[in-house]
Amino acid sequence: MIESGDKPLVEKAAGAANPVRILLVEDDPRAALLLGEMLRMTWTDGLVLAHTERVSDATQELLERGASCVILDLSIPGADQPGSIEAVRRAAPEVPIVVLSESADEDEALRAIRAGAQDYLLKPTLYPALLGRALRHAIERNRSEVRLARLALHDPLTGLPNRALFLDRLGVALDRSRRTNAPVAVLFVDVDNFKEVNDSLGHGAGDELLSALAERLRAMLRPMDTVARFGGDEFTLLFEELESEREVVLIAERISDATSLPVRLRAGETSVTVSIGVAMVGDPSVSPEAAIRNADAAMYRAKERGRARYELFDESSSRRALERIQMETALSRAVDRHEFRIHYQPTISLDAPGVIGLEALVRWQHPERGLLAPHEFIPLAEETGMVLGIGAYVLEHALDRIVRWRRVRPDVTVSVNLSARQLEDAGFARRLASTIAACGATPAALCLEVSELAVTRNPAVAQEALARFRALGVTVALDDYGIGSSSLSTLKRLPVDMLKIHQSFVSALGTGPEEASIVGAVVKLGHALGLEVVAEGVETDRQLAELRALGCDAAQGFLLGRPVTGEQVDALLAA
Numbered sequence: 001m002i003e004s005g006d007k008p009l010v011e012k013a014a015g016a017a018n019p020v021r022i023l024l025v026e027d028d029p030r031a032a033l034l035l036g037e038m039l040r041m042t043w044t045d046g047l048v049l050a051h052t053e054r055v056s057d058a059t060q061e062l063l064e065r066g067a068s069c070v071i072l073d074l075s076i077p078g079a080d081q082p083g084s085i086e087a088v089r090r091a092a093p094e095v096p097i098v099v100l101s102e103s104a105d106e107d108e109a110l111r112a113i114r115a116g117a118q119d120y121l122l123k124p125t126l127y128p129a130l131l132g133r134a135l136r137h138a139i140e141r142n143r144s145e146v147r148l149a150r151l152a153l154h155d156p157l158t159g160l161p162n163r164a165l166f167l168d169r170l171g172v173a174l175d176r177s178r179r180t181n182a183p184v185a186v187l188f189v190d191v192d193n194f195k196e197v198n199d200s201l202g203h204g205a206g207d208e209l210l211s212a213l214a215e216r217l218r219a220m221l222r223p224m225d226t227v228a229r230f231g232g233d234e235f236t237l238l239f240e241e242l243e244s245e246r247e248v249v250l251i252a253e254r255i256s257d258a259t260s261l262p263v264r265l266r267a268g269e270t271s272v273t274v275s276i277g278v279a280m281v282g283d284p285s286v287s288p289e290a291a292i293r294n295a296d297a298a299m300y301r302a303k304e305r306g307r308a309r310y311e312l313f314d315e316s317s318s319r320r321a322l323e324r325i326q327m328e329t330a331l332s333r334a335v336d337r338h339e340f341r342i343h344y345q346p347t348i349s350l351d352a353p354g355v356i357g358l359e360a361l362v363r364w365q366h367p368e369r370g371l372l373a374p375h376e377f378i379p380l381a382e383e384t385g386m387v388l389g390i391g392a393y394v395l396e397h398a399l400d401r402i403v404r405w406r407r408v409r410p411d412v413t414v415s416v417n418l419s420a421r422q423l424e425d426a427g428f429a430r431r432l433a434s435t436i437a438a439c440g441a442t443p444a445a446l447c448l449e450v451s452e453l454a455v456t457r458n459p460a461v462a463q464e465a466l467a468r469f470r471a472l473g474v475t476v477a478l479d480d481y482g483i484g485s486s487s488l489s490t491l492k493r494l495p496v497d498m499l500k501i502h503q504s505f506v507s508a509l510g511t512g513p514e515e516a517s518i519v520g521a522v523v524k525l526g527h528a529l530g531l532e533v534v535a536e537g538v539e540t541d542r543q544l545a546e547l548r549a550l551g552c553d554a555a556q557g558f559l560l561g562r563p564v565t566g567e568q569v570d571a572l573l574a575a
């Protein structure tokens with residue numbers, strides 16, 4: 001980009017009311033100078049010439065500043081490719097394009113015109129008057145076409161595109177998404193109780209309200225998005241190239257917020273709400289009409305549910321994808337909104353009475369779905385990396401508790417579960433050390449539980465991480481032992497202090513002699529490696545008796561104590 005509005009290559013009759021702005025897309029600097037010179041000779045009224053060397057810069061320039069006409073040299077790299085004219089048109093659908101070519105190639109000329117160019121000029125035979133005339137004609141012809149098209153394709157009240165234009169743009173967007181595979185989002189927005197406004201305040205007020213809402217919607221969009229007045233009190237919106245699918249949820253929320261602000265009408269102030277239906281179209285065979293129907297159906301569901309501001313189209317796959325997005329959005333806010341709760345489950349010694357440890361188990365108090373167990377959100381948190389933030393939160397709170405509990409029971413420990421991500425996080429051990437110090441805890445009061453599955457994922461990384469934890473003085477337990485596939489040699493090398501036998505082995509106790517031998521073997525294995533062995537998920541007295549007989553050191557399970565709140569543990573330890 002050599003020039004912009006502030007430092008034009010060519011500028012005549014500066015101060016003319018409405019200068020014509022021409023964007024020249026030309027990579028050859030000599031040709032650019034020559035064309036500028038030609039224009040200067042032929043143009044007598046206000047003219048600003050902007051210049052970019054590449055098509056991509058040109059589309060950017062058009063999006064930012066617009067132009068009265070584009071001169072596109074087809075010989076520059078990339079410009080002769082199919083789609084380059086479309087790309088320019090897409091950035092500024094209402095700006096005429098005049099293409100320049102080195103040679104008289106009829107096919108090329110036809111292709112350019114079909115792609116939307118207004119005119120086709122041959123560089124070698126170009127002279128100032130011809131160039132000037134071609135540009136003027138292109139601009140004039142285009143102006144009247146645009147005027148006519150506007151009349152037919154826009155809603156006179158709000159100035160927004162009408163249903164016909166929306167359907168057309170949606171069709172183009174769906175075609176494009178067939179090539180790019182990027183989903184298209186269609187939103188259907190309907191004003192709640194619009195009839196009441198019309199009936200009580202009059203049609204004039206209804207019109208004012210619709211215009212105000214149209215203005216708010218328009219103000220929220222990027223230049224490439226479309227908002228249309230689809231019918232009476234219905235607006236439709238079209239989004240392409242969303243950064244992530246999560247964005248559409250945020251957009252729906254923003255629309256809902258923006259439209260519910262009070263509107264000042266001549267008859268006084270009023271406020272309305274809207275219901276929004278969202279359809280994500282990822283399937284290229286869906287027609288524009290079907291996409292709108294889906295968004296409309298979702299909007300109706302939002303209305304039915306009353307309290308819901310927006311609904312997502314209920315097609316099982318899109319539903320699941322969107323649920324996931326909603327979940328992800330909610331999860332990303334949950335730490336800041338203090339929605340996590342930590343419950344603690346006791347571990348009981350099998351040779352001496354009493355609680356020896358408490359395992360921190362996280363729960364999510366979801367704003368709509370209630371208290372969620374870890375399996376409902378930890379996998380997603382793990383996938384997105386949010387588990388790092390959640391893990392830090394759990395650790396901090398568990399350490400705070402243990403400092404207080406240790407004042408009453410000096411030997412009690414707190415266990416915190418780690419995810420594979422935390423194991424792989426290079427900075428975790430360092431942050432752990434400062435968290436422990438900040439809470440004023442003794443490192444030995446903390447036990448970190450790592451599942452055997454997480455270790456199997458990357459044994460070398462796990463081994464190194466666990467060694468670092470132990471170097472800090474923290475205890476390490478191998479959780480859910482028995483369902484992973486760690487070899488004996490891996491197990492021998494792993495720097496751990498404790499084995500927790502997975503509850504599936506414990507619940508099988510009592511069903512046959514083999515089950516007892518398996519648990520017995522694991523206990524012996526653990527002891528041979530110098531590890532403490534803890535049984536998980538003890539639910540019956542019989543299981544407890546067998547475990548004791550097999551020499552297991554400690555146990556955890558509903559029989560011995562369910563996970564309870566920190567306050568309940570406070571009371572338990574005080575008693």
Ligand code: C2E
Nearest residue numbers: 360361362373374394417418419537538539556557558559
């Ligand atoms: P885990 O570490 O093996 O925790 C034991 C799970 O078994 C807990 O489920 C506990 O409530 C349940 N349980 C305990 N005793 C019994 C019993 O007698 N019978 C039965 N049927 N279940 C019992 P919860 O709280 O749903 O946690 C599930 C898993 O989620 C945990 O398994 C752990 O892997 C993970 N998790 C929990 N909190 C966190 C956390 O803060 N961070 C990470 N990364 N993972 C966590």
Ligand code: MG
Nearest residue numbers: 359417449479
């Ligand atoms: Mg655990």
Ligand code: MG
Nearest residue numbers: 479480500536
């Ligand atoms: Mg476990």
